[in-house]
Amino acid sequence: MSPRNPVYSNPKPCKHLAEFKLSYGSYGYNSLQNYLKTTINGRTSVKNQKTDIPRCSSCNGCQGTLHMCLICSSISCSSHTLLHSQSERGHDIAVDVERSELYCCLCSDQVYDPDFDRTVVLKHIMSLPRNRNGVEGVIGRSSKRRRLNSGVELDSKEPRQSVSMRDRRAKSCYPLGLRGLNNLGSTCFMNSVLQVLLHAPPFRNYFLSDEHKRQTCKKGSSDKLCLLCNIDAIFSAVFSGDRSPYSPAQFLYSWWQHSANLACYEEQDAHEFFISLLDRIHEKEGKARNPHKDNEDCQCIAHRVFSGLLRSDVTCMTCGNTSTTCDPCVDISLDLDMSNCSLTEVANKAKKPSEDTEVSTLLGCLNLFTKPEKLGSDQKLYCKNCQEKRDSLKQMSIKRLPLVLCLHIKRFAHSAVRKMSRKIDQYLQFPLHLDITPYLSSSVVRNRFGNRVFAFEGDDLDTSAEFEIFAVITHSGMLESGHYVTYLRLKKQWYKCDDAWITEVDEGIVRASQCYMLFYVQKTLYRNQ
């Protein structure tokens, strides 16, 4: 594998292109710039004003791909490009008139030059409707450095021993912090999320390093413990070395004390619980730590670990004006990508998996998530440039990555209209190693400009986009009466955490399971485990 370059492999020019650059520099590109025209969908063409229909100078044909010589501007069809460069010495480099791609007539291949791409992109940007975000936003490099891992990524210290006597059953060969959680009565939704939090590296490190000091914590009152103290207590118990299943009863009691509406004995949604828990941590901690109400860089442990930024671009389909908003998020909910599955496949559950040639994949779901979506004609949005409501295109992307990325698969489809819900059992393939680069804002924006070699805003070369999976929450059974199980990956071994039962499982079992929530951590943090 070639050494990884930050964004692109630098395209090595063929010798003809190299010679062209030596002789003409960027002069040829710059003079071409006047004839470049970009359409709304990002395609740039060369419009020679002399003739409406470009025709081959050799045969007068106008069919197929036409290339214009960069030196003499004569046009050749695909049959005659070679002829032109043979008859005129040095006229080797041409440009595809429809697509503005460089072409070497002697190599008979498309070639790439960052200087040319830069010329194209600049022209494109200048032709966009002016707004504050238009020119500077795209060209300028983002100088705001992410406060990476500030204080959260810590060297693993010795976990506090809160029990004085070691339990004889403590098996030192198994990783610390592996302990079953008793089901207190349909609380597997809670147990599954707790198991993930217990092993999310930055979250775990925070508590194991005694960052929240229970002894001196003043947030609780006499009858109500502070939520973080409760969580801290769970960490102490689970990492104590005692391997008998732990009952998170105190936690449940505190949790119900804080939320009147959620307190009920029945199966709840693990994802809802996860979001509520993070919300609650933020409520309690956020206000104390962020007196200036800077929501984007909240320093509460929940956000420091899980919070990322999602970017949403809405483009007017008439004038191309794009409006961008960014919102923080603690997870990404993905619709299942059913595009590969035929209707019969979905209906016929008896079909053997090995016969599937097309399956739903996590990358497919992410593609769906970042795909430009045409908003319905009943959802026309007001465009500031056109000064009226227009058909729009919406596109999501990830602007800033969290330390731990939680991906939630929307398996529970609720219909408010039909007043019924159903569960989608469709199998979803997911990778253990995830490179999320294609879904970042930088990649998505670059793609919109034709993948040109250009330093777009937000090309954050410092943050790694490589993630390793460390936990999977699966759901089995029916909507109302299902069961949640967490699979944890510790030191390359997978463990199944089914309430009180911790067992070792093969990686294949996890791959074949029906995932509901996937937890990935930045690769650099995973290696430190």
Add this chain to the structure above:
Amino acid sequence: MSVPNEDIVSYHTQLSSYFFMDLLDSMIVDVASECHRIARLGLDRNLEEEEEELRLSAQARARVADPSNSGEANSKYVVDIFGQTHPPVANEIFDCMNCGRSIMAGRFAPHLEKCMGKGRKARQKVTRSSTAAQNRHSRGSHGSTYSPYSNSTSTNQLSNGAPGSAREYLNGTFEEP
């Protein structure tokens, strides 16, 4: 000179074929050009890795589906990695924090529900997610509002926004950041 109808029709058919093929060719070259660029610039680095992951997952599924493989034993009677067995209903006994009575772990939640006076009677008719959702979104009505995460109007399809700084107006106008 009059031209027979059939000739005109076949000429038109030929012409439309010609234009169609021209358009089709152009689209094929579009895709080829884009893929060529992506490949040359190394923007598709991970293809091999992705295919390997797909292969491993397909293999795993086949193995799991194979009836000759001893499926996972009923996990409620299995021995865990520490050599312990547990009853289906957790039988650890502790005192309820609310009333002080001794309760069995597996029955703690239903007990606590009644003990704290919450539960089905106290639970609102509105679905459990809606209150949590309301707390998170101060955006008001769906429908005409442009919601970045979901176009669904179903209240139960949760969006992702943590209490966030959405810089948009409710009447659908954009605000340039």
